[in-house]
Amino acid sequence: MDAMLKTAGAEETLDPVDWAEVQALSHRVVDDAVDYLRDVRERPVWQDMPAEVKAFFAEPLPRSPHPLAQVYDEVARNVMAYPMGNIHPRFWSWYMGSSNFTGALGDFLAAIQGSNLGGGNHAAALMDSQVVDWCKQMMGFPQSASGTLVSGGSMANIIGLTVARNVKAGIDVREHGVAAIAKPLRFYGSDQLHSCHRKAMEALGLGNQALRRIPTDAGLRIDIDALRAAIAEDRKAGFQPACVIGTAGTVNTGAIDDLQALASLAAQENLWFHVDGCIGALIAIAPENSYRVAGIERAHSIALDPHKWLHAPFEVGCALIRDASAHRSTFAVTPEYLESTPRGLASGQWLHDFGLQTSRGFRALKVWMALREHGIEKFGRLIDQNIAQGHTLGRLIEAEPLLELIAPPNINIVCFRYRGDGLTGEQQKALNTEIMLRLQEEGTAALSDTTVHGRHCLRVAINNHRTRREDLDLLVRETVRLGREISRPGVAG
Numbered sequence: 001m002d003a004m005l006k007t008a009g010a011e012e013t014l015d016p017v018d019w020a021e022v023q024a025l026s027h028r029v030v031d032d033a034v035d036y037l038r039d040v041r042e043r044p045v046w047q048d049m050p051a052e053v054k055a056f057f058a059e060p061l062p063r064s065p066h067p068l069a070q071v072y073d074e075v076a077r078n079v080m081a082y083p084m085g086n087i088h089p090r091f092w093s094w095y096m097g098s099s100n101f102t103g104a105l106g107d108f109l110a111a112i113q114g115s116n117l118g119g120g121n122h123a124a125a126l127m128d129s130q131v132v133d134w135c136k137q138m139m140g141f142p143q144s145a146s147g148t149l150v151s152g153g154s155m156a157n158i159i160g161l162t163v164a165r166n167v168k169a170g171i172d173v174r175e176h177g178v179a180a181i182a183k184p185l186r187f188y189g190s191d192q193l194h195s196c197h198r199k200a201m202e203a204l205g206l207g208n209q210a211l212r213r214i215p216t217d218a219g220l221r222i223d224i225d226a227l228r229a230a231i232a233e234d235r236k237a238g239f240q241p242a243c244v245i246g247t248a249g250t251v252n253t254g255a256i257d258d259l260q261a262l263a264s265l266a267a268q269e270n271l272w273f274h275v276d277g278c279i280g281a282l283i284a285i286a287p288e289n290s291y292r293v294a295g296i297e298r299a300h301s302i303a304l305d306p307h308k309w310l311h312a313p314f315e316v317g318c319a320l321i322r323d324a325s326a327h328r329s330t331f332a333v334t335p336e337y338l339e340s341t342p343r344g345l346a347s348g349q350w351l352h353d354f355g356l357q358t359s360r361g362f363r364a365l366k367v368w369m370a371l372r373e374h375g376i377e378k379f380g381r382l383i384d385q386n387i388a389q390g391h392t393l394g395r396l397i398e399a400e401p402l403l404e405l406i407a408p409p410n411i412n413i414v415c416f417r418y419r420g421d422g423l424t425g426e427q428q429k430a431l432n433t434e435i436m437l438r439l440q441e442e443g444t445a446a447l448s449d450t451t452v453h454g455r456h457c458l459r460v461a462i463n464n465h466r467t468r469r470e471d472l473d474l475l476v477r478e479t480v481r482l483g484r485e486i487s488r489p490g491v492a493g
Contacts, residue, residue, distance in 0.1 A: 016068070025069055036080065037087070037101055040466070044443020046085040053078050089466035090445040090475070095251065095279055095413075097311040098464040102373050106366030107313050117149075117360035118338075121348030124362045128351060131364040134371065135304065135318045138285050139277075140297030146324035148354040149363045152317040153278030153305045154196035159319035159355055160301030161187070161200045161243065163330045164272035167323075168242035174330075178205040186234045187211050189245035190222035192252055194276060197245060220255040220407070220452075222246070224265065231269055243272040248293050249280025252450050252459070254390075254413035256280055259295030266300075275299040278317070280411060282309040285376055286383035292411065306367050309383050311465055316363040319355070328353050386412040386462045393460060393472045402480050406457040414460040415452050418483035429456040435482045444478050445471075 016022040056078045086096040115124035132147040141147075150156050166173050169181050185206055189197055191213040201211045212234070214227045231241045246262040247255070259275065266273035275281065275296050281304040283293045296302060302320045306312045321327035332353035334340075341347050352358045371379070390412035397403045397416045406415040418435055420428045432449065436458055439445045450459045460475070 022068065025072060029072060032076065032080075033104070034101070040088055043088070044085075045088040045090050045446045046440050047082060047443055048441065049082045053082065085446050087466075088446070089464055089468065090471050091464060092460040092462055092467075093446040093448040095308060095461045095463050096314075097305075097308045098466055099313045100311045100370050100465070102370045103311065103313045103366035106369040110362035110365040113362065115362050117362050117364075118352040118358050119348055119350035120345050122345065124364070125348050125351060127368055128360075128362070128364040129349070131306075131367050131371075132318065132320075134376075135306070136320055138376065139281060139302055139304070139320060140284065141302070141320055141322060144324060145320060145322045146327045146354060147318055147320040148327075148351065149360075150317045150319055150355060150357075151315045152307065153194075153276070153303055154199065154317075155356075156278065156303035156305070156317040156319040157194075157196050157274075157276055158200045158203060160274045160303055160321065161197070161245075162204060163301060163321055163323075163326055164243040164274055165204050165206065166330045167326050168240070168272055170240070181240075183238060183240035185210055185242040186231075186239045187243045187245060188214055188227055188230060188241070188271075189276075190214055190216050190220075190247055190250070190257060192216055192220050192222075192250040192255060193245065193247060194251055194278070197276070216255070219410070220250060220253050222257045222262070224258060224261050227262075228265060231271075241269060241271055243274055244269075246273065246275045246299070248275055248277040248283070248296060249411060249413075251279065252413070252452055253407045253415055254279065254409070254411040254461075256283075256292050256410065259293060259298070261295075263295050263298035272300045273298065274301045275303070277302050278305045278308065281305075282379075283383055283387075283411065285380040286387070287377075287380055288384040289387050289411070290380075308463055309386075310367060310370065310379055311382075312363075312367045312370065316367060321354075331355055382465050386464070386467070389462045389467055389469070389472060390414055390460075392469065393462070393475070396472060396476045400476055400480060402483060403476070406452050406455055412462045414462070415450065415457045416460075417455075417457040418479060418487075420483070420487055423487075425456070431483065431487055432456060432458055434486050435479055438482050438486070439475075439478060442478075445475050 085091045087098045115122060117124060117128050119125055128149060132149060135147060136145050148159060150159060165185060168185060171180050187210055189211065193213065197211055198208050201208055212230055214230055215223050217223050234241055244262055244266045246257045246259050248259065249256055263273050277296060280293060281296060281302055283289050284296060300322050304318050306316045306318060307314050338350060351360060390409045393414045394405060394409040397405050402419055404417055404419050406417060417432045420431045423431060436447050436449055439447060448459045450457060
């Protein structure tokens with residue numbers, strides 16, 4: 001072996017030759033990072049990349065080394081300067097948390113330690129389980145329940161719905177597959193359901209038609225009577241109703257289904273009750289608004305997103321399952337190379353038994369550190385703050401004659417439009433889309449758009465601990481200014 005090494009040349013490593021040089025650069029990186037967050041309000045929310053920056057990302061695979069300082073300078077110039085913008089106080093496009101510095105330190109330390117969270121007897125695995133336990137406490141779940149940290153809400157929903165499928169199939173799905181299910185399963189959710197549920201049905205081999213979309217009421221919450229009728233109709237037609245999906249905060253408007261009524265109906269009909277709480281489950285920790293999600297503690301499974309209202313850096317979601325045995329039996333596989341031992345590294349719990357990933361990142365540390373620093377009560381107050389800001393924006397819009405609320409704010413999502421009186425529906429859509437694009441391009445604010453009750457509108461999702469009242473005032477002023485400017489004769493088409 002020694003002869004082979006001598007023939008091959010000196011052994012190599014990715015560790016630096018000069019640790020002092022790397023240490024100095026690392027201090028510069030941290031200093032820049034502090035400045036980056038401290039001054040975020042002074043920068044545009046978003047800006048388009050010039051051609052030369054886009055060209056940088058088309059460069060070929062590097063063959064030879066480059067100095068680390070040069071590599072960092074390239075990142076600072078071409079990446080850090082052109083973010084998506086979701087940490088900015090006026091980013092309201094989609095429902096994203098705005099991160100926090102402590103969480104970023106947690107991600108750094110997790111990467112430095114480098115632990116794989118597939119499981120085992122080590123500190124990171126215990127912390128992963130502890131953060132799941134904390135999520136159970138937030139949701140009012142029993143200690144006996146189980147859970148797993150995942151990439152985000154879509155995967156958390158898939159985890160919960162997979163357990164629901166296996167429990168309600170009536171056969172061993174893992175052994176025989178969905179083709180052996182005697183009666184086709186039916187899952188139910190509102191017509192405002194997130195698109196990830198369709199993907200879940202397809203991935204689970206049930207197909208899109210297995211997900212029955214139930215009409216909503218005037219507040220865009222699932223119609224309980226229509227749901228009950230659909231379940232009876234499906235039973236009569238030879239289907240097997242399996243699961244009701246309640247939504248704690250729809251993407252379009254933040255509407256929250258009547259979770260108490262859904263829990264009771266699911267119990268009456270012997271259905272699995274899953275709650276998609278990726279937007280609003282964490283309202284359960286908000287002192288002034290927790291009543292809005294009453295009943296979530298009765299769910300069989302919950303999907304929630306710490307990278308939203310716990311503001312953890314992307315990415316981290318969480319799936320909670322009341323029946324820990326059903327959860328583990330849905331995913332656990334024990335190959336000979338991952339058998340437990342009475343002592344040593346393999347004596348700990350294998351966390352991969354509760355999900356699809358064998359290799360798992362150390363997502364827990366960034367959540368744990370921020371919760372320890374601030375305490376859960378502060379995060380609850382920040383949720384109340386965002387909800388209050390949503391209602392404040394709604395009042396500002398109602399007070400402005402040129403703007404129109406499309407749906408009254410429920411929580412922290414506000415849907416509105418510039419009126420554009422006298423314009424056709426298509427012209428109004430073009431006008432409001434142009435307002436949205438110019439707000440983005442001018443770096444003022446990032447909004448999204450959607451359709452509510454058949455009407456196109458702008459959508460503001462205030463899921464940001466940096467947003468202030470002055471930002472809302474600015475949004476209204478700039479929307480009115482742009483609306484007037486764009487709707488001059490000939491501009492809106």
